[in-house]
Amino acid sequence: MTQLGLGLDLSTKRTRKREFLDEMTRVVPWQKLIALIEPHYPKGRTGRPPFALATMLRIHFMQQWFSLSDPAMEEALHDIPLYREFALLDAGMTRLPDESTILRFRHLLEEHQLSARMLATVNELLEAKGLMLKVGSAVDATLIAAPNSTKKPGTRDPEMKQTQKGGSWHFGMKAHIGVDAESGLVHTVKCTSANVHDVTVAHALLHGKETVAFADAGYVGIGKRGETGAVEWHVAMRLSKRRKLDRSQRLDRIYDEIERLKAGVRAKVEHPFRVLKCQFGYVKARYRGLAKNTAQIETQFALVNLWMARRKLTAQ
Known part of the structure; x- marks a missing residue:
């Protein structure tokens, strides 16, 4: 029926x-x-x-x-x-x-190489709307897994490498980003193999107009490298050292409050990663070679910026 x-x-x-x-x-x-x-x-x-x-x-x-x-x-x-x-x-x-x-x-x-230019075009729009102030930056990197099959010789992507994090080994690449410290919008993207240390890429994540920069404890010592010019770096204290602070002591309480304030700014660099991985579902490199994956990630972050700023853009 x-x-x-x-x-x-x-x-x-x-x-x-x-x-x-x-x-x-x-x-x-x-x-x-x-x-x-x-x-x-x-x-x-x-x-x-x-x-x-x-x-x-x-x-x-x-x-x-x-x-x-x-x-x-x-x-x-x-x-x-x-x-x-x-x-x-x-x-x-x-x-x-x-x-x-x-x-x-x-x-x-x-x-x-139009993906990088698309990101720049989107950022020009956001800057014209007053959504990117570019006074300060926050930098960070995230691991992007890559297929690691070794069933056949040469099947692994030779441009992807291994690195250890949190006691576990990861194979793939890293997406390094610099974001506006006020809005959290991405202004710079660099991609490397996973074994490249974050601190060696930090200078390339700055646009050159900022006076201060924020980073997590993985960037300890960046201010001494001399690659980032006169930028004032605010790097998080290592967790093991922060745990030793005695909150009953006035000086240690001040140090702890400074770390809390730094973390509030630095956390903004995590928002684009959340949108990339949770909203857009990008958790694994799709293509072979850094160039192709970099082009995709640059496009992704251009769209991430628009997604994060969508309410302010439609309100104007």
């Missing part, structure tokens, strides 16, 4: 995913990013015409937001009407971008 329909219009339900895409539609500077990519995008004077640049850019961003591979993105476009709607693919289209088309667009961005 055929069941009677309930007359529901499921295509317009305000799901969380639809709300998310609507928010990002409003805050992403589409025209500026399209103008950045357009000189490098194929014109399609012969053969089958390419898909619109706006469509491919939206598809590329959906891959980052929902952690989709090229084949998974192709299938999602066929299965999910909301994704086709966001990508500006109307019902009258006779074809959809396949995984090869999606792959070629990503390679185009990598070839012309």
Whole structure:
């Protein structure tokens, strides 16, 4: 027996995913990013015409937001009407971008190093809106795991390395970021193999205009290296040393309060990592080689900035 329909219009339900895409539609500077990519995008004077640049850019961003591979993105476009709607693919289209088309667009961005320029474009917008003050910076790094299969010789990515943290060994890469100490928005991204020590990259995470910088205990001694100029560093005290503070002593209470204040600023560097890993689901390197993964992470942090600033951008 055929069941009677309930007359529901499921295509317009305000799901969380639809709300998310609507928010990002409003805050992403589409025209500026399209103008950045357009000189490098194929014109399609012969053969089958390419898909619109706006469509491919939206598809590329959906891959980052929902952690989709090229084949998974192709299938999602066929299965999910909301994704086709966001990508500006109307019902009258006779074809959809396949995984090869999606792959070629990503390679185009990598070839012309456009991901770093997209991050810069987004940050120029945020700075113009008064959301990035650039008086101080906070720096940190996070480990990104990589596939470590050794079933066949040479299957490991030679650019990924091992490092030890918390008594455990990790194989992969590190994403180092510098953020605005006031807003927590990312202004600089550097990627290295996992065995590179955080302190050796710290000088490259500063934009040059800040007067103070904050970091955790992994950066102890950074102020003595002379690579960061006249920046005043506020590095957290090592936990073992802080535990020895006697709070009944006035001087130790002052030291403890200083550490608490430093931690309040330094914690802002953790917010972009939370969005990257928890909101966007990026927990593992998807590609082979540092260059490709760096391009993806730069794009991710451009989108992280827009996500973190979305309410202030839409309120203006």
